[in-house]
């Protein structure tokens with residue numbers, strides 16, 4: 383939810399921290415701040431409401447410092463103000479934080495910090511507590527250890543002690559941190575996006591370990607003082623991949639990357655035209671023996687799960703349930719060792735999804751996760767992982783990650799068909815349709831101008847509805863979310879047959895209805911529902927398979943997708959409504975990459 387960067391080494395710390403914050407801004411952008419230990423033994427701290435550019439404007443160039451930390455914030459405790467921006471300085475401690483301290487009020491009362499705070503944040507209490515123990519012990523490790531034993535909640539802390547030059551301390555619990563040391567110094571950050579301009583080799587910071595970061599080394603020790611050496615990981619993409627590549631927004635770039643990342647995710651998992659997970663070491667037993675499947679995720683990842691549920695139930699006839707992670711984690715779930723749990727997360731750090739994963743494992747279920755970020759917490763805590771290969775997804779609104787999550791669900795369905803004895807030729811045909819979906823995605827991208835024109839017609843509507851039946855309903859959920867989260871239009875997805883049970887009361891002249899009628903066996907029923915909204919003045923954008931017979935009065939525009947098999951229409955459809963959402967927000971002049979109130983990875987509850 384927030385972006386953290388720390389650096390110590392031969393380079394100018396101000397510049398490295400600002401560069402890192404720019405790379406991490408997609409994680410949260412309410413305010414930004416930095417603290418530097420200056421070469422003359424003093425420190426320098428600036429923090430500002432607004433994006434990183436606002437901070438840069440108040441950080442004089444050329445500050446003599448080679449050690450510093452920076453933070454870009456998504457507000458949780460305390461409003462969006464300069465005072466609440468991180469870092470927080472208390473005594474000799476300067477600290478920044480990603481996460482939520484659950485018991486900060488208790489700590490503040492217990493230690494008499496009340497009345498001394500200069501902010502409304504939980505983070506400042508952590509700084510007060512560590513400074514309190516540092517005053518008692520003059521030992522940074524003891525101060526951190528004692529404080530951590532008291533603090534409850536999620537955190538990624540980066541800490542400077544103003545009398546310990548050139549050194550950064552860090553510790554995490556649930557919230558993510560990665561670290562690396564290179565010939566350009568040592569780095570710590572919320573994710574690898576901030577590291578790749580300097581190094582591609584990094585390690586994921588283990589929870590509850592204290593890091594001591596100096597120019598040429600990073601020491602990792604347990605709370606008992608035992609030194610450990612974490613496994614090194616390698617970033618598989620380069621800086622270019624994390625830049626806009628000439629597109630006006632990351633979101634549009636990522637929409638256009640979909641054919642390539644789809645192929646990158648699917649092709650390596652095919653052998654002789656059949657699905658194969660040998661490279662990931664995933665045993666067929668988890669697919670053969672499970673009596674049911676439980677999908678757990680949030681937001682777009684959850685909506686990919688809704689499509690996954692529809693296709694797996696259709697092909698395998700076993701029950702699949704999709705749960706919202708933040709609901710599941712507080713439930714008493716009806717799962718056990720006969721349940722295959724599929725956890726979906728682009729970032730691999732969504733805290734509700736991680737908590738749900740841990741509960742699922744406590745219930746004895748095997749967990750297979752579909753994750754985009756290699757080495758992320760969810761990936762590391764799963765029994766098995768099928769990585770998507772979307773590369774870095776910077777835009778807050780997920781597009782290419784959703785597309786490849788879908789592709790992995792289709793691969794899972796195909797693998798299950800194979801291991802459960804379905805006719806090999808049927809599976810081969812299924813896979814052949816799946817691989818052809820990449821071409822359908824490319825074809826849908828060619829309709830960009832049409833979607834831009836449609837966006838102009840609906841950009842200033844108050845409401846919008848996405849309707850469909852069966853698979854069409856499953857993937858209209860994502861269509862509505864895309865429009866909502868970047869154009870701020872109140873969009874809802876609705877089962878087409880359900881509209882007349884109340885919601886059709888909201889249909890009035892000009893209300894845009896994006897209608898999906900790509901499923902053969904319920905095509906006519908869906909057209910009837912579309913006539914019902916059209917009769918009440920709705921502006922209907924109808925999406926069907928190529929060649930569908932539709933009379934003119936049914937819709938205002940008819941978009942056709944060149945897909946034969948209606949099990950695979952989701953792939954081009956997803957592109958159409960991603961473009962519709964993008965251009966609707968564009969017409970309204972909004973920031974498609976950093977929509978208001980949102981952040982890329984929700985690592986707080």
Ligand code: AGP
Nearest residue numbers: 681682683727728729732779780
């Ligand atoms: C999607 O456009 C949103 N950014 C959001 O719903 C996102 O999908 C959700 O927060 C889950 O994130 P994750 O996939 O990283 O777990």
